[in-house]
Amino acid sequence: xxxxxxxxxxAAYELGSFTAAARKLETSQASVSELISxxxxxxxxxxxxxxxxxxIPTTIAVELQVHALQSVTSFDNGVEALKSMSSxxxxxxxxxxxxxGAHYGLADLVQRFHRRYPKVKVRLxxxxxxxxxxxxxxxxxEAGLIVLPVVETGLQVRPLFxxxxxxxxxxxxxxxxxxxxxxxxxxxxxxxxxxxxxxDPTRRQILERARLKGLKIDPAIEVEHVDTAxxxxxxxxxxxxxxxxxxxxxxxxxxxxxVPFAEPLYDxxxxxxxxAAYISPSTRKMAQMAERTLLAKVAPEQNVRxxxxx
Amino acid sequence: xxxxxxxxxxAAYELGSFTAAARKLETSQASVSELISxxxxxxxxxxxxxxxxxxIPTTIAVELQVHALQSVTSFDNGVEALKSMSSxxxxxxxxxxxxxGAHYGLADLVQRFHRRYPKVKVRLxxxxxxxxxxxxxxxxxEAGLIVLPVVETGLQVRPLFxxxxxxxxxxxxxxxxxxxxxxxxxxxxxxxxxxxxxxDPTRRQILERARLKGLKIDPAIEVEHVDTAxxxxxxxxxxxxxxxxxxxxxxxxxxxxxVPFAEPLYDxxxxxxxxAAYISPSTRKMAQMAERTLLAKVAPEQNVRxxxxx
DNA sequence: TGCGTGCCATAGGGTTTCCCTATGGGACGG
DNA sequence: CCGTCCCATAGGGAAACCCTATGGCACGCA
Numbered sequence: 001x002x003x004x005x006x007x008x009x010x011a012a013y014e015l016g017s018f019t020a021a022a023r024k025l026e027t028s029q030a031s032v033s034e035l036i037s038x039x040x041x042x043x044x045x046x047x048x049x050x051x052x053x054x055x056i057p058t059t060i061a062v063e064l065q066v067h068a069l070q071s072v073t074s075f076d077n078g079v080e081a082l083k084s085m086s087s088x089x090x091x092x093x094x095x096x097x098x099x100x101g102a103h104y105g106l107a108d109l110v111q112r113f114h115r116r117y118p119k120v121k122v123r124l125x126x127x128x129x130x131x132x133x134x135x136x137x138x139x140x141x142e143a144g145l146i147v148l149p150v151v152e153t154g155l156q157v158r159p160l161f162x163x164x165x166x167x168x169x170x171x172x173x174x175x176x177x178x179x180x181x182x183x184x185x186x187x188x189x190x191x192x193x194x195x196x197x198x199x200d201p202t203r204r205q206i207l208e209r210a211r212l213k214g215l216k217i218d219p220a221i222e223v224e225h226v227d228t229a230x231x232x233x234x235x236x237x238x239x240x241x242x243x244x245x246x247x248x249x250x251x252x253x254x255x256x257x258x259v260p261f262a263e264p265l266y267d268x269x270x271x272x273x274x275x276a277a278y279i280s281p282s283t284r285k286m287a288q289m290a291e292r293t294l295l296a297k298v299a300p301e302q303n304v305r306x307x308x309x310x
Numbered sequence: 311x312x313x314x315x316x317x318x319x320x321a322a323y324e325l326g327s328f329t330a331a332a333r334k335l336e337t338s339q340a341s342v343s344e345l346i347s348x349x350x351x352x353x354x355x356x357x358x359x360x361x362x363x364x365x366i367p368t369t370i371a372v373e374l375q376v377h378a379l380q381s382v383t384s385f386d387n388g389v390e391a392l393k394s395m396s397s398x399x400x401x402x403x404x405x406x407x408x409x410x411g412a413h414y415g416l417a418d419l420v421q422r423f424h425r426r427y428p429k430v431k432v433r434l435x436x437x438x439x440x441x442x443x444x445x446x447x448x449x450x451x452e453a454g455l456i457v458l459p460v461v462e463t464g465l466q467v468r469p470l471f472x473x474x475x476x477x478x479x480x481x482x483x484x485x486x487x488x489x490x491x492x493x494x495x496x497x498x499x500x501x502x503x504x505x506x507x508x509x510d511p512t513r514r515q516i517l518e519r520a521r522l523k524g525l526k527i528d529p530a531i532e533v534e535h536v537d538t539a540x541x542x543x544x545x546x547x548x549x550x551x552x553x554x555x556x557x558x559x560x561x562x563x564x565x566x567x568x569v570p571f572a573e574p575l576y577d578x579x580x581x582x583x584x585x586a587a588y589i590s591p592s593t594r595k596m597a598q599m600a601e602r603t604l605l606a607k608v609a610p611e612q613n614v615r616x617x618x619x620x
Numbered sequence: 621t622g623c624g625t626g627c628c629a630t631a632g633g634g635t636t637t638c639c640c641t642a643t644g645g646g647a648c649g650g
Numbered sequence: 651c652c653g654t655c656c657c658a659t660a661g662g663g664a665a666a667c668c669c670t671a672t673g674g675c676a677c678g679c680a
Contacts, residue, residue: 001389001392002313002637002638003312003313003385004637004638005637017655017656017657018656018657018658019655019656019657027638027639027640028639028640028641029656029657029658030639030640030641030642030657030658030659031638031639031640032657033657033658033659034637034638034639034658034659035637035638037658037659038637038638050646050656050657050658053647053648053655053656054656055656055657059426064392067388067389067391067392068388068392070384070388071384071385071387071388071389074380074381074384074385074388075313075381075384075385077381078377078378078380078381078384079311079377079381081377082311082353082374082377082378116369312666312667314666314667315666327626327627327628328627328628328629329626329627329628337667337668337669338668338669338670339627339628339629340628340629340630340668340669340670340671341667341668341669342628343628343629343630344629344630344666344667344668345666345667347629348666348667360627360628360629360675363626363627363676363677364627365627365628621680622679622680623678623679623680624677624678624679624680625676625677625678625679626675626676626677626678627674627675627676627677628673628674628675628676629672629673629674629675630671630672630673630674631670631671631672631673632669632670632671633668633669633670634667634668634669635666635667635668635669636665636666636667636668637664637665637666637667638663638664638665638666639662639663639664639665640661640662640663640664641660641661641662642659642660642661643658643659643660644657644658644659644660645656645657645658645659646655646656646657646658647654647655647656647657648653648654648655648656649652649653649654649655650651650652650653650654
């Protein structure tokens with residue numbers, strides 16, 4: 001008994017005709033006749049009553065059909081999985097990464113991926129979350145990690161965890177407690193991610209809160225990199241705000257303090273892909289590796305996926 | 311890619327040697343080498359690093375192994391099921407039947423089974439439920455239908471439905487209403503199934519009730535067949551009790567009356583098999599046919615399986 | 621270092637399965 | 651009766667699978 005014989009049998013059973021089965025399988029009627037004949041010989045029973053214009057399945061054919069279908073389907077599913085897997089031996093992985101991904105343990109993500117799948121070409125983008133979201137929505141990049149909120153049109157969004165945003169200063173009196181929007185509006189600020197400007201997700205949250213209170217936030221300085229901003233804060237020139245991952249990072253100056261907002265503010269990190277689109281096996285793998293790395297790094301209470309479950 | 315190739319691959323992967331794989335598969339080393347070589351050509355990747363005394367699987371081989379195992383196992387399970395099914399084209403079916411099975415629509419069970427599976431040898435036993443239960447527990451018979459209660463040691467019991475037992479008399483005044491145990495103890499009785507005696511399940515229920523009330527049941531007459539008992543009842547010589555199926559049967563004399571017990575009494579019909587034992591496909595089929603026949607015949611309120619469900 | 625053992629790859633040849641075209645016989649419908 | 655549809659078989663070619671025999675390489679031991 002072989003898979004080829006079972007396929008011929010299933011097609012003939014379904015279509016009630018060897019000739020139609022041959023057309024479906026893109027082979028000859030004589031082949032189908034011979035395959036089924038061999039199957040009948042092995043089973044020592046006839047499978048169809050031949051007569052008139054349509055095949056009548058025998059009792060044993062009725063029983064055989066169920067099992068044959070299961071066997072063939074299982075095999076085909078396995079082969080399909082093999083094909084998907086073999087794409088990890090080539091192809092291109094396009095993925096958007098967090099700009100400050102290193103703070104989340106993602107510094108070596110691409111190295112690890114390349115070590116595992118050396119033949120896959122990798123293209124990572126990650127200037128900022130807005131750009132990543134746009135690239136994914138347009139199909140230029142298959143998936144990526146971003147900070148919410150962004151425009152979600154055309155995207156499938158999967159929040160992974162959230163990171164609390166802190167107010168950072170060298171000059172502010174810590175006894176003043178958590179930071180309010182009113183005080184923020186009065187403070188001298190240095191903000192990083194100058195390119196994205198107010199499209200930056202963290203900034204968007206701040207801006208929205210200020211608007212609700214009829215306040216205006218106007219940074220005195222805008223720089224591109226967070227390191228630059230932190231250096232300025234350390235000199236006392238201005239203050240800034242950043243997520244806990246950066247506050248806890250190795251480059252955070254020892255002379256400055258971080259306090260939470262009076263109304264806690266969070267960056268939510270999410271995995272996105274284009275809605276209803278095919279994701280290549282290599283990009284799927286990259287996304288899995290990124291997700292696992294992130295969730296291993298964060299504290300359990302930050303993991304929004306765990307919170308949903310419990 | 312074929313099943314034969316996958317089998318060779320899995321054996322080589324597991325044993326780390328083509329030569330050992332060939333021994334396991336009872337084929338030659340050269341065949342295994344060739345099968346795997348063809349697989350490698352189709353996948354366009356090598357699966358093993360050859361060197362020294364042991365094969366080292368490549369990365370792709372590690373991934374392939376999982377899927378290949380699933381595919382081959384699923385196929386083999388299907389083939390095994392086909393083989394089991396084909397046993398319905400031969401083999402022996404051993405089944406215990408109810409002594410008065412005809413009253414439950416089982417008169418033609420064996421005819422129908424034989425018509426469907428003409429090559430299966432059939433051995434039915436059915437002197438009484440006690441004997442059937444013992445034969446099943448001992449393994450002499452694979453499965454059967456019985457009336458409960460019986461000794462259930464070693465048996466897997468599946469109650470199907472229950473049939474109410476009636477008091478049957480030609481002489482009793484119907485206005486006396488349902489039958490009590492006290493009156494029964496005073497009545498002149500003729501009981502059938504003389505061979506099983508008080509081991510008979512219906513009798514056991516009666517005996518147990520009498521004991522609880524400190525009463526004694528002593529039949530004046532014991533006969534083997536229910537027809538004989540009914541004839542004696544019709545002459546007014548004595549009374550008896552029997553399930554509704556018999557009361558409703560074609561041989562029930564028109565001159566006698568059946569009343570229920572004051573405390574309703576039931577025969578429960580159950581399907582049994584030996585606990586944790588293999589049941590052959592033919593006997594399994596016989597059991598299924600018997601069950602379907604019974605449940606089609608009884609009124610819905612008698613079906614204990616339906617009651618459990620609702 | 622040399623020798624024996626174990627292992628895989630390949631050659632050459634035979635068998636089985638699968639594929640094809642061609643042909644013939646039977647059933648069905650107009 | 652004739653045309654159409656359908657399945658079975660013949661004959662032949664290609665591919666997969668099987669075998670024995672042989673050679674090359676790696677490893678372990680004296």
